[in-house]
Amino acid sequence: MKANRRKFIKRSALAAVAGMTAFSTRSTGKALEALHWQEEALDRVLTEPVLRLEELKDPVWIETVELLRKGDNFICRVRSKSGAEGLSVSNNMQMKHLYPIFVNRIQPFFIGKDARDWEKLLEEVYVYQSNYKLQNLAFWVPLATLEFAVLDLLGKLAGKSMGALLAETIYHPEIAVYQANNYRGKSAEESIDLIEKHVRETEARALKFKVGGRMSHNRDFPPGRTEALIPLVRERFGSEIVIYADSNGSYTPEEAIRIGKLMEEYAYDFYEEPVPFDWYEETREVTKAITIPVAGGEQEPSMHGFRWLIKEDALDIVQPDIFYFGGMVRSMKVAKMAALKGKPCTPHISGSGLGYLYMMHFVSAVANAGPFHEFKGFNNEIPLDSPTSSLSSEGGKVTVPTGPGLGVTLDPEFVAAHRVVTG
Incomplete structure (x- = not known):
């Protein structure tokens, strides 16, 4: 079951990529696995344009x-x-x-x-x-x-729409969400009750919670929380819900592998940032040692860094943060590089502002988007009108606003x- 979950994620990404003819093996006549072809293809992604602006014939000064x-x-x-x-x-x-x-x-x-x-x-x-x-x-x-x-x-x-500026096809007019939670500092028992409360409110079919102590050199917060919580989350939610865990770089490779193997016992669906984000070779070490897919990239600032992580299979799932990485255009290049290797893109989104709204537009245009995307609720302190979306999770999905640009109007x-x- 554990290995099948990992293979399913990769098969799903490859199926999505099949429609991206500019990057398919049919257009090159070479096998995707050939190293030379991979490097040429990755470099081509970095030089090819992203934005689709055919309608704009005159300069926009x-x-x-x-x-x-x-x-x-x-x-x-x-x-x-x-x-x-x-x-x-x-x-x-x-x-x-x-x-x-x-x-x-x-x-x-x-x-x-x-x-x-x-x-x-x-x-x-x-x-x-x-x-x-x-x-x-x-x-x-x-x-x-x-x-x-x-x-x-x-x-x-x-x-x-913003998404239509990035891709010819809107692949995801609705975004299935995972409910993100952060209850470090609370016991496993306190954490699980709060996690369940928020998952039920959004009707999400996937969730993510925090393990470890955040860049903590193997310290837990509080001690014993992670090892108690990993089985508890699966037991509380059953076999149907998708479960992700994020360590925020809490572990050395040895400890990260040990915790990852515990997650494997309970059929977790991805393991985010098992070691500090700039430990590239150690990330690859963990990825090769466990069967649960390893996700990362939230903190990555460099396009060349992402190229290495993707080419070397150091990550199974890429997570550029569209704010931290400089926007949708740069992030789309990362998604397309990942697509070449059959890897999903599940962007991270940092809080505050309208980050979730920008993430939704980006995901709508990503052919190899992961099955679920981060949701913590929208910022109700920013008044806006959205005639085409409630901007809330209904049945575990949020509709991406349509209309030109952002598709919403800020209160003048x-x-x-x-x-x-x-x-």
């Missing part, structure tokens, strides 16, 4: 880029010379620390540029003022904030209450 703030909420507003507007809400947990990078290192570069050149501009702004020295979420979160506003703008002009009075950040 960016006239203004503004970062607006009210308290700890940040909105990016982009306006074109023709008067079109795009808005995004940032990852506020990070932007409250990072807004000077947006204002001083990103915003000035894009004034007067053609928004249709976004993919080329991503490469250029990385070098501008030596921004590559900031690579990690310090740079990528502000840049993703701008990208989401630009995609909202381009989507409105092209009459396409809410936006007007924000003030321009100048430095």
